[in-house]
Structure formats: C-alpha cells, structure tokens
Amino acid sequence: PFASFPAAVAGTSSFQLKDAFPAAHAVTVPRTFDHSFCWIDIMNITQQPPLAGVRNARTYAALNDITAKHGALVRMKTVPAHVAIALVCAGLIPAHNARAADSAAPSADPQTHDSANGVANDQESASQALPPVVVTGTHGSSYEAQNSDSTTQTNTPLKDYSASIQVVPSEVLQDRGVTRIDQIADNVSGVHAEANYGGNGATFFNIRGFSESNGLRDGFRNYGYYAFRDVQNIDRVEVFKGPAGALYGGIGAVGGYINTVSKRPERDNFGEVDVTAGTYGLVRSTLDVNRVLNDELSFRLNASVESNSTFRDNAAYRSWSVAPAITWDNHRGTSVTLLTEYNHLNRDGFDFGVPAVPNYQDLSRTRYYGLHDGVYPGVQGDYGRNDTFSETVLFEQALSANWKLRLSGQYAYARQLSTQSFPDSTTAVGNLLDYSVYSGANEFSRQYTARAELVGDFYTGSFKHSLLAGLDYGYLKLGNGGSQVSNMTLDLFNPDYVSGLTPGDPLPGHQSQGKDYGAYVQDLVELTPQIKLQLGMRADRF
Structure with missing residues (x-):
C-alpha cells in the first residue's frame, strides 16, 4: 500500500x-x-x-x-x-x-x-542543494465594500460609521444573475421583500420589521408605489438599517431604507452584451457600453429588454429600459454628471394573489383570481402599464484639498395605467366571492428634489472632524385620473364562471401635493483611532 x-x-x-x-x-x-x-x-x-x-x-x-x-x-x-x-x-x-x-x-x-x-x-x-523558492501572495477578489458615499453623503469608511450599512455591489448582482430588485433581499440580513402593488415591480421591502416603500434613488427620496426600475442600470444597492431622520428627514422609514445607485461613466472603454433565458419563458437581453470621448468627457449607455411569464395562469410581463449617462471632469476638482433613465413595464393581469378567504389553502396557487380578457365582449381584462422617467444632475467643486461643494438635483416621474379587480370581502357565499373592478385607473407621481452640501475635514487640537452640512428641498405631487367601478362575482373553484359585471359610478380624480425644506449637519469626531463620536441634527419645514 x-x-x-x-x-x-x-x-x-x-x-x-x-x-x-x-x-x-x-x-x-x-x-x-x-x-x-x-x-x-x-x-x-x-x-x-x-x-x-x-x-x-x-x-x-x-x-x-x-x-x-x-x-x-x-x-x-x-x-x-x-x-x-x-x-x-x-x-x-x-x-x-x-x-x-x-x-x-x-x-x-x-x-x-x-x-x-x-x-x-x-x-x-x-548534489542536494535546491534553488530558492519565492512565493508571492495576493488578496483575492471580494464582495466587501469599504464606503457608501451615496448613503452617508461622506467618504467615511463603513467601519467608522455609527450605523449598520450593508452594500450589495454590482459583482453580486451579476454573479447571482439578479433580474429583479426584490431579489437583493436574499443577500441582506434583517430585510425581506414584500408583495408590491399588483406585481408592478416596485421596490417594497420590510426592514427590521417595518415596511419601507419609498426608499432612495442616487441618494434622493423616491416615491415608490408606481416606480418600476430595471436592475440593469443599478451599480449597487445600499441598505441602511435603522432610522436616518438626521440625514433624510421624514422619509417614512423607521426600520431603514434602500438606496439604489445608478451606474456612472468610467475612464475606460468597454462593452458587454448579455442574454439570459430561464423558466416560465424568461428571455432577457442587456447592454452596457462605456466610452471615453476625450480627456474630459465619458459616456455610458445601459439598456435592457425582457419578456417572461409567472407560475400564474394568464399572466405575462414585457419590459424595456434605457439609461444614458455622461460625465465631464476637468481633472482640476470640477465635475458634472448627468444621469437619465427610462423604464417601461407592460403586464397582463394585476395580481393581488390568492383571495384571503377562510379556506384559502384549498385554492389553486396557479389560477389568476381576477378579470381575464375575453370574459365580457369589449371589456379588457386586468392589466398594468408602468412608465418611469428620471433625470439627475450631480455637480462637485473642490474648494481646497480638504473641502468640496456639492450641488445636485433630481426630477422623477412615474405613471401607472391599469384595470384592477380584487375581492370586496374575505367571506364567500358558498364558492362565490364578490369582486370590484376598477377600470381605466390612471395614477401618477411627480417629484422635484434639490440639495446643496459642504463637506470637509478639519482639526480641533488632536481631534479630527469630518463635517457635512447641507440644505435640501423636495416637492411631491400625487394624482389619480379616476376610474370606472364595476362589480362581478367569481366562482373560486370554477375558473370559467364569472357573472354580474355591472358598471357602477365612476370615481372622480384627485390630486395632492407637498413641499418640505430641510437643513442638516453631521460631524464625525475621531477621538482616538479606535473611538469615534458622531453628532447629527436636522430641521424640517413642511
């Protein structure tokens, strides 16, 4: 042996x-x-x-x-x-x-x-003398992120920041083959995805037990109910756990928030085309092209197109997105970046899931419990159309080796056209359950946000200070164009039985709007290399 x-x-x-x-x-x-x-x-x-x-x-x-x-x-x-x-x-x-x-x-x-x-x-x-052997070791690639500039608004290392921040970088999104933003919850502890608004692809999460539906986009507050966003133009996802009122004010997220950061132009020429195929008829193609135009200009284009279905009957999704970006940098401390993004989602069905009746466990998991096309002549079944557009400008000016001024703004628009049907109650009469049908619904949100910040380092004696001071302004307008309300009855165990589609009174449209002004300051004091003190304060007017 x-x-x-x-x-x-x-x-x-x-x-x-x-x-x-x-x-x-x-x-x-x-x-x-x-x-x-x-x-x-x-x-x-x-x-x-x-x-x-x-x-x-x-x-x-x-x-x-x-x-x-x-x-x-x-x-x-x-x-x-x-x-x-x-x-x-x-x-x-x-x-x-x-x-x-x-x-x-x-x-x-x-x-x-x-x-x-x-x-x-x-x-x-x-005869036994051996030549010297030199062994050189290098660190392998890692998913670990050291900073979270868009979330903390400073260049403070995450290990020195007094909050739990987890970053999901682009390498994780690519290596996992992520196609939906809710899939990033699998990589973050204390976070899980919630059911969104009828399957419209919006970013609804539960963080530390609290629902979060607004979140941030490139550091700006984002109204998320209708805002479908494809993952192709997302460079990384930053998850802030815990309240962050000192920086972002009334964002409405007690447990934390999700910040999706867009891809920016880089000083390199590259291009990539990916094709993905999967279950339920998934076919997806993406494009990522970056070009250095001259010594000061860089351009990047991301695009995607996707078609797929789900385990539900009579449900299908088709989407596309395009996101150009350009950066001007004079390499003397001045830079301007313009980010543009447009997303479109077209889906058959407006899926609210299985009706919450007492015997829900006996219902089919694959049946779509709603109004189908062709049930009534001339009546369109449930559907959803989502369009999202955003324009972001980022300006940065170095004032000295330790101080810089940042000016930024964002415009975001989201619209959802739909026909939706959902149960009126949780009690069925035998196998029959009454439904309400909202047809021709037109929902939208429009946002304007502006921000000015001063960031720098200074010393008081032996203590180092990293200071952030800023002003911001936000405007949000929400509206609903009205819809026609009808009633119908479904047999929960007979997919072919639908009766009583009776037109009702139309709902009048409505609109609401709000403004807020904020001022904030944050100071990270390094008492020793091991002990740091963070102070923050914010004032808002609505």
Missing part, C-alpha cells in the same frame, strides 16, 4: 498515505530508509468519533539494522477508512548513499577514511 518514497534528506520527514488502509494489513516500510529511527503515526483525519486505542497511537520501528531486501513489516490493527497512517523518520540518509558507504572497503588510514567521507558528504550536500 505504500507508494515508493523519494530519497529523503537529513532531518525529520513525514510521508502520509494517499489511500486508506483496509482491514488488518501489514505496512511495508521501504528499504529506502537506512540508519534511521522511524515510527508509524495513526491519525483520525475526519470529524468521525475518536477511535479507542487508535487515536494518537504510535508504533515504533528502529530501522538501523534492517537488511531485508524489501524492508520491514509493521503489523497494524484494523484501520477504518477515515484514518490516515503516516511514516515519520528522523535522521534519514538516502538508501543508495548508505549502501554505497557500507560496500566501500575500510581504509587502513583513519585520516584517509575520514577525508574520503568528507569529500563524499560535500558532494552529497552539493
């Missing part, structure tokens, strides 16, 4: 068998090792229970007087498959040299004999 051992050099060497020994077996110690003291080590190399009488056992074998042609036999007990056996020898001399020395005629002159041995030993040492 022993493979042939290489010639060993003086010192202590250990050779471990590659193959496990079967039941009671004789271990053959090769003749390679002469004039040595050797022993056998028996080691438990897996997480199996210890072996009574075997673990750390040693069988010693003095090999100095071994003259057998095939070596010595060391009898072992039964050895399970998860036990390794090693031969350990100290003070080894290569067998061929030992045999040559034994066969040499003794010299009558001890001095001559010693001299000959010295020459032989010198030649042996010279």
Whole structure:
C-alpha cells in the first residue's frame, strides 16, 4: 500500500498515505530508509468519533539494522477508512548513499577514511542543494465594500460609521444573475421583500420589521408605489438599517431604507452584451457600453429588454429600459454628471394573489383570481402599464484639498395605467366571492428634489472632524385620473364562471401635493483611532 518514497534528506520527514488502509494489513516500510529511527503515526483525519486505542497511537520501528531486501513489516490493527497512517523518520540518509558507504572497503588510514567521507558528504550536500523558492501572495477578489458615499453623503469608511450599512455591489448582482430588485433581499440580513402593488415591480421591502416603500434613488427620496426600475442600470444597492431622520428627514422609514445607485461613466472603454433565458419563458437581453470621448468627457449607455411569464395562469410581463449617462471632469476638482433613465413595464393581469378567504389553502396557487380578457365582449381584462422617467444632475467643486461643494438635483416621474379587480370581502357565499373592478385607473407621481452640501475635514487640537452640512428641498405631487367601478362575482373553484359585471359610478380624480425644506449637519469626531463620536441634527419645514 505504500507508494515508493523519494530519497529523503537529513532531518525529520513525514510521508502520509494517499489511500486508506483496509482491514488488518501489514505496512511495508521501504528499504529506502537506512540508519534511521522511524515510527508509524495513526491519525483520525475526519470529524468521525475518536477511535479507542487508535487515536494518537504510535508504533515504533528502529530501522538501523534492517537488511531485508524489501524492508520491514509493521503489523497494524484494523484501520477504518477515515484514518490516515503516516511514516515519520528522523535522521534519514538516502538508501543508495548508505549502501554505497557500507560496500566501500575500510581504509587502513583513519585520516584517509575520514577525508574520503568528507569529500563524499560535500558532494552529497552539493548534489542536494535546491534553488530558492519565492512565493508571492495576493488578496483575492471580494464582495466587501469599504464606503457608501451615496448613503452617508461622506467618504467615511463603513467601519467608522455609527450605523449598520450593508452594500450589495454590482459583482453580486451579476454573479447571482439578479433580474429583479426584490431579489437583493436574499443577500441582506434583517430585510425581506414584500408583495408590491399588483406585481408592478416596485421596490417594497420590510426592514427590521417595518415596511419601507419609498426608499432612495442616487441618494434622493423616491416615491415608490408606481416606480418600476430595471436592475440593469443599478451599480449597487445600499441598505441602511435603522432610522436616518438626521440625514433624510421624514422619509417614512423607521426600520431603514434602500438606496439604489445608478451606474456612472468610467475612464475606460468597454462593452458587454448579455442574454439570459430561464423558466416560465424568461428571455432577457442587456447592454452596457462605456466610452471615453476625450480627456474630459465619458459616456455610458445601459439598456435592457425582457419578456417572461409567472407560475400564474394568464399572466405575462414585457419590459424595456434605457439609461444614458455622461460625465465631464476637468481633472482640476470640477465635475458634472448627468444621469437619465427610462423604464417601461407592460403586464397582463394585476395580481393581488390568492383571495384571503377562510379556506384559502384549498385554492389553486396557479389560477389568476381576477378579470381575464375575453370574459365580457369589449371589456379588457386586468392589466398594468408602468412608465418611469428620471433625470439627475450631480455637480462637485473642490474648494481646497480638504473641502468640496456639492450641488445636485433630481426630477422623477412615474405613471401607472391599469384595470384592477380584487375581492370586496374575505367571506364567500358558498364558492362565490364578490369582486370590484376598477377600470381605466390612471395614477401618477411627480417629484422635484434639490440639495446643496459642504463637506470637509478639519482639526480641533488632536481631534479630527469630518463635517457635512447641507440644505435640501423636495416637492411631491400625487394624482389619480379616476376610474370606472364595476362589480362581478367569481366562482373560486370554477375558473370559467364569472357573472354580474355591472358598471357602477365612476370615481372622480384627485390630486395632492407637498413641499418640505430641510437643513442638516453631521460631524464625525475621531477621538482616538479606535473611538469615534458622531453628532447629527436636522430641521424640517413642511
């Protein structure tokens, strides 16, 4: 069972068998090792229970007087498959040299004999000299992010920031093949995705037990109920856990918020086209192209097109997006970035899930419980059309080596056209359940946001300060263009039964709007390299 051992050099060497020994077996110690003291080590190399009488056992074998042609036999007990056996020898001399020395005629002159041995030993040492080996190690790639500029608004390392912030970088999104924003919840502790508004692809999350539907886009507050956004133009997702009123005011997220950061132009030329296919008829193509136009201008374009279905019957999705971006940087402290993004989603059905009736567990998981096309002549079934447009400008001016001024603004518009049907109650009469149908619904949101910030570092004595001071303004307008309300009845166990579609009174449209002004300041004080104090304050007027 022993493979042939290489010639060993003086010192202590250990050779471990590659193959496990079967039941009671004789271990053959090769003749390679002469004039040595050797022993056998028996080691438990897996997480199996210890072996009574075997673990750390040693069988010693003095090999100095071994003259057998095939070596010595060391009898072992039964050895399970998860036990390794090693031969350990100290003070080894290569067998061929030992045999040559034994066969040499003794010299009558001890001095001559010693001299000959010295020459032989010198030649042996010279023949065994090995060249130096240089091993160079480098850090492998990592998903770990060191900073979160868009969320904290400063260049403070995450390890120094007094809040729990987790960043999901683009490498994770790409390596996982993420196609929907809600899939990032799988990578973040304390966060899970919630059911969105009829399957419209909006970003609804639950963070530390609190629902969060607004979130941030490139650091700006974003009304999220209708705002479908494709993941193709997302560079990273930053998750802030805990309240953040000192920075963002009344964002309405007690447990935290999600900040999606757009891809920016880079100082490199590259391009990438991806095609993805999957279950439920998923076919998706994406484009990412970056070009350096001159010494100061860079341009980047991201686009996507997707078609897929779901496990629900009569449900399908088709979407596309385009997101150009351009950056001007004079490399003397002044830069301007313009980000544009348009997303479109067209879906058949407006899926609210399975009706919440007492016997919901008996209902089909694949049936769509709503109004289908073709049920009533001239009546369109449930559907949803979402369009999202945003324009963001980012300006940065370095005032000195330690101070810079940032001016930024964003315009965001989202619209949803739909026909929706959903149960009037949670109680069915037999198998029949009454539904309300809202047809021709037109919902929209429009936002304007502006911000000015001063960021810098300074010292008071031996204490270092990282200061952020800013002003912001936000305007939000929400509206509903009205819809026609009808009634119908569904049989929960007969998909073909729909009756009583009775037109009702139309709902009048309505609009609401709000403004807010805010001022905030944040100071991170480094008392020692290990102790840091963060102070923050904000005032808002609505």
